[in-house]
Amino acid sequence: MTEPLNLDAADRAILRALVGDATLSASELGRRLGLSQPATWRRIRRLTDAGILKGRRLVLDREALGFGVTVFLGIKLAARGRPELEVFERAVCAIPEVQIVEHVLGLYDYRLRVTARDLPDFERVLRRRIMTLPGVGQVESNVLLSEERLPGPLG
Structure with a gap:
């Protein structure tokens, strides 16, 4: 069993921001969080490699599609x-x-x-x-x- 990844405040802020809008780019996330684009990208890659980020999903409005x-x-x-x-x-x-x-x-x-x-x-x-x-x-x-x-x- 692998050791869990230690998350700091910046990692948690990235996760919160991506849950709110999974389409945010690394540069936009960095601007919002006061990080450079490369540093933000490295953190996203680390979270992905550790299995914490398992992809990004599109949420559909079921009712708008006729599934009530x-x-x-x-x-x-x-x-x-x-x-x-x-x-x-x-x-x-x-x-x-x-x-x-x-x-x-x-x-x-x-x-x-x-x-x-x-x-x-x-x-x-x-x-x-x-x-x-x-x-x-x-x-x-x-x-x-x-x-x-x-x-x-x-x-």
Whole structure:
């Protein structure tokens, strides 16, 4: 196991700024933080090489694209064992409406984030795609009403 990277105030400021706007260039970040462009670039490269920065993502407005319903599903598999997990994971990851697949410890084996156009569309995805997956046992749905906080920096 590798030793965690020691982050100083400048590293943390870079992370906070990139979480706010991942399109910022090293020169713009440097101007905002009082660092030179090369120093900022070296810090970004170090954070990337250490695995702290794992790429930059574009966040789409699901509602503006016509996907107005988000549902979290808890899925308990009917059978246990590594082969069943792998088969389920491959199959569920192939469903475009499934945005996030998390293998969790607790009441359920998996937690899914599913996006659909509306409730009838979600019902179609649930009945025709998710409930027919290999190994699916118990399923619990929770409809997202609002999202108050989006992920940000940990430190």
